Amino acid sequence: MMKFFIKNRKPILIGAGILTALLIIKSRRKKPILRPLPTLSMLPKATIQSIAAMQYQAMAQFGTDEELLVRSLEGLGAEDLKAVYNEFGLRPNFMGDSGEYFGRDLDLFGWYAEDLDPTDEDDIPVIADLKRIWSVTPLKFPY
Numbered sequence: 102m103m104k105f106f107i108k109n110r111k112p113i114l115i116g117a118g119i120l121t122a123l124l125i126i127k128s129r130r131k132k133p134i135l136r137p138l139p140t141l142s143m144l145p146k147a148t149i150q151s152i153a154a155m156q157y158q159a160m161a162q163f164g165t166d167e168e169l170l171v172r173s174l175e176g177l178g179a180e181d182l183k184a185v186y187n188e189f190g191l192r193p194n195f196m197g198d199s200g201e202y203f204g205r206d207l208d209l210f211g212w213y214a215e216d217l218d219p220t221d222e223d224d225i226p227v228i229a230d231l232k233r234i235w236s237v238t239p240l241k242f243p244y
Contacts, residue, residue, distance in 0.1 A: 142184035
């Protein structure tokens with residue numbers, strides 16, 4: 102094993118150097134700033150945090166839990182939805198189609214845009230439901 106590392110030390114060191122450089126570049130990249138929307142939500146902060154976490158969990162796993170995306174938002178008013186959007190904030194997305202190897206920080210609508218495909222038969226009704234739910238807010242839904 103040691104002979105392998107000694108024999109191949111140059112490519113291993115070059116690869117480690119490239120990876121280190123990429124990680125340094127990623128860490129120095131300017132992070133986007135999400136300005137919170139003013140909200141008058143009457144729901145407790147813990148409830149808003151829970152709903153935002155459900156939105157994230159529904160999309161962060163392999164495959165999207167479309168039912169959870171819609172069910173967790175049903176019945177919320179405009180102020181509550183804005184509070185959920187604020188609470189979601191910016192979260193790193195490593196599994197989307199953005200082509201960024203190290204992911205990028207996206208708001209809730211950015212996650213929807215990366216996760217839901219308007220040409221996929223399974224996603225079309227979900228997108229319609231989410232569009233209906235978010236239409237009560239001044240936020241611009243991605244579809």
